[in-house]
Amino acid sequence: MLTQPYRPVAYRTEHGYAGMEHIPTQINNYISSTIRPANLSNTSTTDLSLHQKLQNNLGKNGMFYMIPGREVMHSDYRGLLEATGEDHIVIRDLNTGLRHVLPLTSLDYAVFIEPTGAYTHISGQTPSIHAPSSRM
Numbered sequence: 001m002l003t004q005p006y007r008p009v010a011y012r013t014e015h016g017y018a019g020m021e022h023i024p025t026q027i028n029n030y031i032s033s034t035i036r037p038a039n040l041s042n043t044s045t046t047d048l049s050l051h052q053k054l055q056n057n058l059g060k061n062g063m064f065y066m067i068p069g070r071e072v073m074h075s076d077y078r079g080l081l082e083a084t085g086e087d088h089i090v091i092r093d094l095n096t097g098l099r100h101v102l103p104l105t106s107l108d109y110a111v112f113i114e115p116t117g118a119y120t121h122i123s124g125q126t127p128s129i130h131a132p133s134s135r136m
Contacts, residue, residue, distance in 0.1 A: 050104070050107075051084060051086060051104070054081065054084040054089060054110075055084055057081055057110075057112055058081055058082070058083070058084065059080065059081065059082075060080070060081055060112050060113075060114045061078075061079070061080050061081075061094070061112070061113045061114055062078075062079075062080075062081060062110050062111055062112035062113055062114075063076060063077070063078050063110065063111045063113070064076065064077045064078075064079075064081075064089070064091055064102070064107065064110045065107075065108045065109050065110070065111075066102060066106045066107060066108060067106045067107075067108050068106075069106060071102075071103050071106060072102060072103070072106045077091050077093070077100055077102065078093070078094075079091040079092050079093045079094055079100070080092045080094060081110075082099065084104075085104075086104075087103060087104050087105070088101055088102060088103055088104055089101075089102050089104060089107065090102075
């Protein structure tokens with residue numbers, strides 16, 4: 001039986017500590033350094049734009065393709081996008097009326113059957129609205 005409390009250990013490698021990322025910065029000719037865990041990615045802007053895209057498509061009928069795993073039983077869900085949160089979406093099945101609360105981290109992509117009003121810009125052309133089906 002262990003009597004000592006758990007204390008995580010960072011093991012030193014040739015390039016620093018394992019699992020840590022070194023971020024050098026320079027401000028007013030002073031060099032400072034920040035070390036943060038390497039597994040923390042800066043995805044807040046990506047998640048925010050995905051959340052905003054889903055917010056703009058609330059109430060639209062679509063097909064939602066998920067990455068199956070422990071939290072998601074099926075790989076695809078068809079229904080009405082009822083609500084979105086920072087970490088989940090709510091899809092209502094139009095045939096059964098059941099609501100599915102799915103984690104946003106498992107969402108692979110979504111195809112909306114109705115027009116989304118999303119704009120795309122191709123270099124040299126004017127922006128245009130997508131056709132009735134669009135892929136996020």
